[in-house]
Amino acid sequence: xxxxxxxxxxxxxxxxxxxxxxxxxxxxxxxxxxxxxxxxxxxxxxxxxxxxxxxxxxxxxxxxxxxxxxxxxxxxxxxxxxxxxxxxxxxxxxxxxxxxxxxxxxxxxxxxxxxxxxxxxxxxxxxxxxxxxxxxxxxxxxxxxxxxxxxxxxxxxxxxxxxxxxxxxxxxxxxxxxxxxxxxxxxxxxxxxxxxxxxxxxxxxxxxxxxxxxxxxxxx
Ligand code: DC
Numbered sequence: 314x315x316x317x318x319x320x321x322x323x324x325x326x327x328x329x330x331x332x333x334x335x336x337x338x339x340x341x342x343x344x345x346x347x348x349x350x351x352x353x354x355x356x357x358x359x360x361x362x363x364x365x366x367x368x369x370x371x372x373x374x375x376x377x378x379x380x381x382x383x384x385x386x387x388x389x390x391x392x393x394x395x396x397x398x399x400x401x402x403x404x405x406x407x408x409x410x411x412x413x414x415x416x417x418x419x420x421x422x423x424x425x426x427x428x429x430x431x432x433x434x435x436x437x438x439x440x441x442x443x444x445x446x447x448x449x450x451x452x453x454x455x456x457x458x459x460x461x462x463x464x465x466x467x468x469x470x471x472x473x474x475x476x477x478x479x480x481x482x483x484x485x486x487x488x489x490x491x492x493x494x495x496x497x498x499x500x501x502x503x504x505x506x507x508x509x510x511x512x513x514x515x516x517x518x519x520x521x522x523x524x525x526x527x528x529x530x531x532x533x
Contacts, residue, residue: 323459
């Protein structure tokens with residue numbers, strides 16, 4: 314079974330999805346982390362698309378979720394921290410817009426979710442990747458609220474970045490993610506919209522958990 318949460322950067326979907334996975338004891342999949350992984354590989358290929366796609370074919374990508382962290386490795390190298398840098402932030406929408414990148418990440422995700430129950434979060438999961446997901450959520454929040462959240466996160470990681478820079482990056486990414494030709498960020502018609510601008514974290518988690526629990530109950 315698969316439950317998806319889509320939404321723009323900083324809407325709260327990944328922290329919420331992780332908390333829901335912990336509370337309901339289900340698997341968690343961070344599709345943005347996979348696009349970030351491809352972006353790191355692209356940067357390390359010297360932004361050369363031919364070399365980048367060659368590298369993708371040669372290296373294996375693996376991931377798992379444990380105690381609040383989605384871990385990613387390329388071969389044996391753990392890149393969990395390297396995929397969260399400002400440089401990766403600044404290039405990820407470009408890499409994620411390449412149809413070959415999307416095909417690659419979608420295949421990885423489909424292979425992963427074959428067994429067990431998963432909550433996955435991203436931009437196009439309810440529309441393009443898992444159109445038959447059992448439950449779909451679309452999380453939104455005001456741009457200022459989202460920028461403040463991301464800024465706090467980056468500062469906590471020791472990044473030297475201003476709130477203004479973070480806000481600009483978020484606006485730019487929103488535009489690129491929602492205007493790209495291939496599988497843009499979009500609410501699926503059957504997704505439940507959750508506006509988190511004025512919700513506490515606990516309210517977001519409780520809302521989604523109760524929808525999932527109700528769904529499980531009506532199915533059994
Ligand atoms: O959720 P995030 O900020 O870690 O996502 C990083 C980028 O990956 C985001 O700018 C857009 C892209 N992305 C995507 O295009 N499709 C997804 N399903 C998930 C993320």
